[in-house]
Amino acid sequence: MYRNLIALGIAAVVxxxxxxxxxxxxxxxxxxxxxxxPSARLQRIxxxxxxxxLGVGCGFCHAEEKGSHKLDYTSDAKPEKSxxxxxxxxxxxxxxxxxxxxxxxxxxxxxxxxxSSCHHGQPRPDIGAE
Ligand code: HEC
Ligand code: HEC
Numbered sequence: 001m002y003r004n005l006i007a008l009g010i011a012a013v014v015x016x017x018x019x020x021x022x023x024x025x026x027x028x029x030x031x032x033x034x035x036x037x038p039s040a041r042l043q044r045i046x047x048x049x050x051x052x053x054l055g056v057g058c059g060f061c062h063a064e065e066k067g068s069h070k071l072d073y074t075s076d077a078k079p080e081k082s083x084x085x086x087x088x089x090x091x092x093x094x095x096x097x098x099x100x101x102x103x104x105x106x107x108x109x110x111x112x113x114x115x116s117s118c119h120h121g122q123p124r125p126d127i128g129a130e
Pocket of ligand 1: 026027028029030031032033034046047050051054056057058059060061062073074080081082084085
């Protein structure tokens with residue numbers, strides 16, 4: 001009897017351990033954002049930081065699937081997506097190095113400099129050189 005209860009207890013602990021040590025990885029191609037980022041957070045970054053910050057739609061960075069107008073978010077076919085990754089790395093570095101944000105994260109409210117600081121709702125900031 002007791003032996004069975006103990007066995008059950010151990011099984012439960014193992015099950016909980018397995019569940020918490022394998023975070024949901026629903027995205028396949030994240031190189032800057034944490035791979036186990038919750039989907040609500042990723043959505044917020046894409047909409048508030050990227051679409052609104054640059055004044056563009058999702059298709060500015062994300063390529064269409066072959067033979068359809070559906071966007072393939074995993075694909076790296078559009079150069080704008082790679083530029084955006086470099087911009088993310090630069091933005092993290094600016095915050096860490098020059099503004100002493102210890103653990104900078106894209107979309108965090110603690111960030112001093114974000115995409116809109118330079119872009120102001122434009123895909124190409126007005127750099128005054130014409
Ligand atoms: C300014 C460029 C840009 C815009 C605009 C943008 N994205 Fe993204 N998106 C990225 C980049 C860059 C990544 C990869 C980030 C990384 O590597 O950590 C990404 C990743 C994603 C992913 C994860 C794909 C995977 O499987 O790894 C999804 C889903 C996504 N974006 C959805 C959207 C949606 C929906 C919109 C519009 C509301 C949008 N994005 C707008 C640049 C953009
Ligand atoms: C310190 C200022 C600064 C910050 C912060 C910044 N950018 Fe940029 N970004 C620029 C400048 C300047 C250009 C234009 C470069 C050029 O014209 O060659 C640019 C260009 C881009 C482009 C290419 C646009 C095009 O039409 O080719 C993308 C995409 C982009 N930025 C995404 C982002 C994203 C996403 C963020 C936030 C993670 C971000 N940027 C943060 C200054 C910044």
